[in-house]
Structure formats: C-alpha cells, structure tokens
Amino acid sequence: MNFGYAQTNPQDDRIPLSRLTIEPAIGTRLLSLIGDRDIRVANLLQFNYTKKLSFIAHTGFSSDFSRNWVPDVKQNYSFTLTQKFGLGTSFNTRRATNAFFILGGLSYQSYSGTLNNSRLPENTTTKINSIYPDYGVMYNLKSGRKKYYLSSRLYLPLTDGLYGIIENANVEFGIGFRLK
C-alpha cells in the first residue's frame, strides 16, 4: 500500500492516471436497511490535479419511498437535490484505488404529503421546501484498472454528529469511466 497515486510501487504504475473521471451511480441511505427507504441517483466527477490531489463535484437526487408506518398520510412527493464540491487524495492497492474526500455544498429538499383520515374532518396537505448545508467525508473504492471500473462510495455527513451519520449516511454503487 502506498500513499499518493501511482508513485513508486510498480503495481501502481499499472493503474493509469486519468485527469478526468465520471462515476454515475445509484444508492440509498444506510437507514433504508431498517426502514425509511429512499433511492438515489448520483454522479461523481473527479479531476485529478496531481497524482496526489483530486477535486470532485458530486451531484445527487434522492427520492423517499412512502412511510408505511404512518397509514393516514399519503406522500405526494419527497425528494432531495444535492450539489457538493470537495477535494481529497487516493492510494492504490493491488486491484483497487481507495480515495478519500472532504466535501461540502447545499441540499434542496421538497416534500408534500396529505393527511387523509376518515375520523378527522380536515384533509390537510403539507408542503415544504428547504435549503440547508451538507458537508461530510466520502470514501470511494474504485475496483478495476481499465477504462471502465466499478465505483463504490460511502458518504458520512458531519453536520450533526453521530445522529446525522445515523440518519443520513449513504452508499452508492456505479460504474466509473476514465475520460482522458
């Protein structure tokens, strides 16, 4: 194992350095495993400034599934758009590249749900739109040495300590393309 991208280890030289990579993926919050499921599509654009330093732009769209444990609320829509930028570094092992990033940006959340309960006279629809900061750390495992490779990502938000990690940590899996 060697810090830096493709430095002195001969094995590292076999992994080509690409200036620009793009990694579309799908994913979900870790919390989906125990309920409150969502699905997300995301893209990671990575620019390798040097062998040791990379800049990234991460764009995501996530949509929540309806919460079945609240039977009298019909979810009309619930989605979040996120745009983050960051920087980081990577090191290679025999078959993969391990990348670590610090990143931050903004999220836009939009939700609409209707309370429809036969025992209540009102039929209330709630709508909210909010923008809030989102920052954290990301681990990105890139498996494969060819032009196409597998990309697996784990994002841990740091905005709200342990509770924020429990609620909003997410994973993404996709394919990476070395563009140039």
Next chain:
Amino acid sequence: MKILLSLSVIILLFSCKKETIQVDSLLVKTFSINSVEKGKTYKIWVKLPEGYDAGNNHYPTMYVLDAESNQEYVAKICGEVSKKLNSQNVIVVGIHYGDNRNVDYTPTSAGMGKGGGLQFLNFISKELIPRIQQDFRADTSRSKRIIIGHSFGGLFGAYAFVEHNEVFGNYLLLSPSLFYDNSIILQYEQQNRSKLKVQSQLVFIGLGSIETALLPANQLLNQRLTEYYSHTRSAYQLVQGKGHLSSKKQSIENAINFYFQHR
C-alpha cells in the same frame, strides 16, 4: 495528502464526540419514588436554579421526559436563556425510566405502544408533582408547570394537553409522534376542543424538516391551535435539513426560548 487524510479522520472523530455538560452538583438533587399508580420505581433528577438557596422565591417547574438523555441539556439551556432574558429560571425535574417508554408515553395500546399513558400521567399529577411541591419551592399553579418531551415523549405531552389539560399549562412538544394510533391525539383534541380552548396555555411544536412523515399531523394540530384557540399562544418551528434525532437539540433550544419569551 497524509495531512488531508488525517484531517478527515479528526473531523469525523470530533463530529461523533459526546458533549459533556457541566452541571453544578450542589444544585442537583436526586431521589427515587415508588409509584402506587404504576407499581414501579422512578428515579427523579432535580436541578435547582442558581441562587435557589439564597432566597425564598417560588419557581416554575419543567418536567423532562426521557430524562436520561435530555435533562442536562434542558437544564443548561434553561440557565442560559433565563440569564440572557434576565428572567427567573425554572426547577428542572427529570423523570427517568421506571417502565418502558413504549408503555408510559403512549395513550392507547397500538403497534409498539402499550397504552400506559394514563397511569403515568396519574403518577406525575398525584405523586410526583405533590412531592416536588413539598420538597422544593415549586410554584403550585398550573401555569407554572411545563412539560417537555421528544418523539413518544412529545406524544405524551400532547396527550396531557388534549386529555388532562389541568396538569400542565405549558407544552413543549418536540417531534411528537402524532401519527400514533391513527392520529388519536387529533381525535381527542377534536372531542375536547370546547373545554380546551377556553384555557390559557403555551404550546410549542418543533420538528426537523426531513422527518416528513410527522409533518402533516403536526401541522394540522398547529392549524387547529391557531384557528380555534384564542387563549393559547402557540408556535410551530421546523429545523431545516434535520431528522428525528438530529433536530432534537435545536428544537429544545427553540422550545425553551419560546417558553421564556412568552410565559
């Protein structure tokens, strides 16, 4: 780059650290109370205001549910806000678990809840409050009693508001689980509205914007308070971008600020 990597790890570790809250131990009293109503023993944590021993003032009392995780933060914020507003602080009474919160905090038996709310409220009103008023200089009027609870604790606070309104005059409801049992709290409110709306009270509802499933019922309760309760001062505040757990601290701060500003 090693520095960058190390920095990430350090940030991660700091983000997970547990906050230590300093509480003056001389002002903290604890005791256990055997409840006849519940048949359980509850540990009670009492934080007296600064200057308590120096005077003869009587103080409002704030009853904290899920006290194990909330009491010290509530006491800290009460101290800070009362100082900032130059206003009399409160006696904070933390009620530790004597029974499962799914039993004590739920009004009816449904799903994971066992519906022991009435017995727990009887314990508070018939055993705990008299004990607090006997042992400490607690103001005995309804308007000087506050209940603060999160999640099922907020559900219990809402239950106290709509079904046994005589016990507390101030309700700080944080992410209350109003969806519980087919929105039973909203049904109770509807049934009891004529007698509830003539009472004076403060009601605060706070929750995170991304705990979306809880939003409609809470918004409806707030709408009803605004529309029908001319003697009630209420507030409905969302913490942007926060979930059920991560919104709690900010909601506690918002709720306590609301109480001290409007009592």
